Amino acid sequence: MNRAEPPRSPGLLHPRPSAPPLTQLPAWQALVDHHRMMGSRHLRQFFADDPQRGERLQVEAAGLYFDFSKNRVTDETLALLVDLAEHCGLRERRDAMFRGDPINATEKRAVLHTALRAPADERIVVDGVNVVPEVHAVLDRMADFAERIRSGEWRGHTGKPIRNVINIGIGGSDLGPVMDCEALHPYSKIGLHLGFVSNIDPSDLVEATRGLDAAETLFIICSKSFRTFDTLTNAHAARAWSLAQLGDERAIASHFVAVSTNAEAVAAFGIDAAHMFALWDWVGGRYSMDSAIGLISMVAVGPEHFRAMLSGFRAMDEHFHRTPLARNMPVLLGLLAIWNNNFLGAETLAVLPYDHYLKRFPAYLQQLTMESNGKHVTATGQAVSTSTSPIVWGEPGTNGQHSFFQLLHQGTRLVACDFIGFSHSQNPQAGQHDLLMANLFAQSEALAFGKTAQALMAEGVDEAQVAQRVCEGNRPSNTLLAERLTPYTLGALVALYEHSVFTQGVIWNIDSFDQWGVELGKVLAQRIVTELADNSHGPLTHDSSTNTLMRRYQRQRKE
Numbered sequence: 001m002n003r004a005e006p007p008r009s010p011g012l013l014h015p016r017p018s019a020p021p022l023t024q025l026p027a028w029q030a031l032v033d034h035h036r037m038m039g040s041r042h043l044r045q046f047f048a049d050d051p052q053r054g055e056r057l058q059v060e061a062a063g064l065y066f067d068f069s070k071n072r073v074t075d076e077t078l079a080l081l082v083d084l085a086e087h088c089g090l091r092e093r094r095d096a097m098f099r100g101d102p103i104n105a106t107e108k109r110a111v112l113h114t115a116l117r118a119p120a121d122e123r124i125v126v127d128g129v130n131v132v133p134e135v136h137a138v139l140d141r142m143a144d145f146a147e148r149i150r151s152g153e154w155r156g157h158t159g160k161p162i163r164n165v166i167n168i169g170i171g172g173s174d175l176g177p178v179m180d181c182e183a184l185h186p187y188s189k190i191g192l193h194l195g196f197v198s199n200i201d202p203s204d205l206v207e208a209t210r211g212l213d214a215a216e217t218l219f220i221i222c223s224k225s226f227r228t229f230d231t232l233t234n235a236h237a238a239r240a241w242s243l244a245q246l247g248d249e250r251a252i253a254s255h256f257v258a259v260s261t262n263a264e265a266v267a268a269f270g271i272d273a274a275h276m277f278a279l280w281d282w283v284g285g286r287y288s289m290d291s292a293i294g295l296i297s298m299v300a301v302g303p304e305h306f307r308a309m310l311s312g313f314r315a316m317d318e319h320f321h322r323t324p325l326a327r328n329m330p331v332l333l334g335l336l337a338i339w340n341n342n343f344l345g346a347e348t349l350a351v352l353p354y355d356h357y358l359k360r361f362p363a364y365l366q367q368l369t370m371e372s373n374g375k376h377v378t379a380t381g382q383a384v385s386t387s388t389s390p391i392v393w394g395e396p397g398t399n400g401q402h403s404f405f406q407l408l409h410q411g412t413r414l415v416a417c418d419f420i421g422f423s424h425s426q427n428p429q430a431g432q433h434d435l436l437m438a439n440l441f442a443q444s445e446a447l448a449f450g451k452t453a454q455a456l457m458a459e460g461v462d463e464a465q466v467a468q469r470v471c472e473g474n475r476p477s478n479t480l481l482a483e484r485l486t487p488y489t490l491g492a493l494v495a496l497y498e499h500s501v502f503t504q505g506v507i508w509n510i511d512s513f514d515q516w517g518v519e520l521g522k523v524l525a526q527r528i529v530t531e532l533a534d535n536s537h538g539p540l541t542h543d544s545s546t547n548t549l550m551r552r553y554q555r556q557r558k559e
């Protein structure tokens with residue numbers, strides 16, 4: 001960003017070009033030695049040694065309070081992790097991202113989701129063009145459209161106001177909007193029905209449109225590329241559904257709008273340029289919920305709340321950009337993830353929101369984290385020397401407690417956990433929020449401290465059952481606490497994870513912004529769909545398993 005621009009360091013615009021493997025860096029080796037020295041030191045000991053630990057190991061930013069004291073780290077661990085980040089060029093890479101340098105090396109693109117929430121007077125230049133005015137122009141058009149739908153001014157083909165808005169998109173063109181609309185449901189316009197169709201399985205669209213009046217239904221076709229097979233198939237099916245009820249091609253104009261970078265394909269689908277909302281190739285799909293991809297959210301919660309969400313994103317961006325690494329929330333979250341994953345061996349991360357409105361947050365983070373950092377080579381093509389993205393999963397509390405928490409407490413695998421909670425409920429009910437939050441606090445406490453055999457015996461537990469009842473504890477977790485789940489807080493929370501994922505990607509020296517791995521399956525599916533349609537049953541040239549499955553499917557399909 002063009003304020004006090006730090007000097008460019010060309011060697012670091014691209015991931016470390018000719019760096020030795022990560023695990024050979026002295027800063028990494030220092031952590032290996034430190035880990036060995038720490039042995040299996042228990043969280044009980046960490047807290048006993050430092051009674052102020054819970055007050056010290058925290059940072060606060062953008063309305064979020066981040067307690068990381070229940071991690072198996074000392075001040076020295078943290079200092080060594082920050083040192084590693086310095087050696088990996090995190091500050092330079094971060095500044096290059098904010099500046100708009102093409103840090104997505106394999107796709108030769110800038111990575112500028114941070115420009116989506118930049119104030120109007122900021123200058124961020126990509127290929128000689130300041131992109132901020134374009135961003136604000138699109139936001140203004142979105143706001144105008146959202147208000148017209150919300151007020152009933154926008155009429156459908158038969159003159160009825162729009163009561164149902166259905167987003168058709170997949171991946172980043174679905175998960176962000178769904179999560180956002182769920183999270184901010186209490187801010188949503190009453191009487192407006194929202195639907196989401198992502199799966200190419202026709203049941204998704206059939207269920208989303210069941211019983212709806214096409215004259216009151218508007219579809220947002222959301223696809224950055226406007227080439228995604230799943231989305232285009234569903235968009236054509238939605239078009240057919242609308243036309244079957246409305247019986248007039250001209251109806252498309254008032255019932256379909258698009259969000260895309262691909263104006264040509266949008267026009268070819270039959271959507272007017274005036275009804276297309278743009279985004280840019282420097283916005284990655286999984287980083288796009290605050291672009292026009294979030295149009296359905298803006299319609300739902302209104303432009304003011306949407307802008308409040310952007311301010312939350314922005315506040316976290318500022319914190320990430322300006323705060324020293326050792327007190328920087330996304331940096332710490334990312335570095336602790338590296339520690340838990342690469343040093344303690346936690347292969348998965350459980351995301352546990354204690355707020356029912358965040359029930360889609362784990363699914364959102366799955367794409368953000370795993371599509372970004374599920375990589376096996378560095379950005380310069382060498383095999384990585386350590387494991388990369390953790391597997392992200394989770395469910396809201398307290399549901400998860402009655403399902404998989406048993407494994408978290410007593411299973412043989414170490415699972416890192418992120419607890420997320422709020423001091424106020426969106427629906428205060430006499431004391432019930434305290435019950436919810438008591439569970440959050442209790443679970444993180446139980447994971448950290450467990451219950452010893454001595455404590456069980458002192459309670460008079462039958463000796464024969466002591467082994468079964470022991471919880472060894474020493475299981476790391478983070479806790480994020482905010483006042484309430486507002487649009488602002490949600491923006492800050494998403495930006496926190498975006499920058500944490502970035503931090504981890506920089507340490508591993510991978511390109512967190514491409515996704516070549518998803519291409520192979522797409523290409524194969526295209527070939528197979530042609531073969532399935534060919535009823536002449538010509539020879540198949542797949543492996544014997546795939547050939548047999550396809551033949552069986554073809555046979556059963558006919559029966």
Ligand code: F6P
Nearest residue numbers: 170171172173223224225228285
């Ligand atoms: O799954 C691959 C992917 O390219 C994601 O990165 C993206 O979010 C999704 O497909 C949808 O892409 P589009 O918005 O171009 O339809």
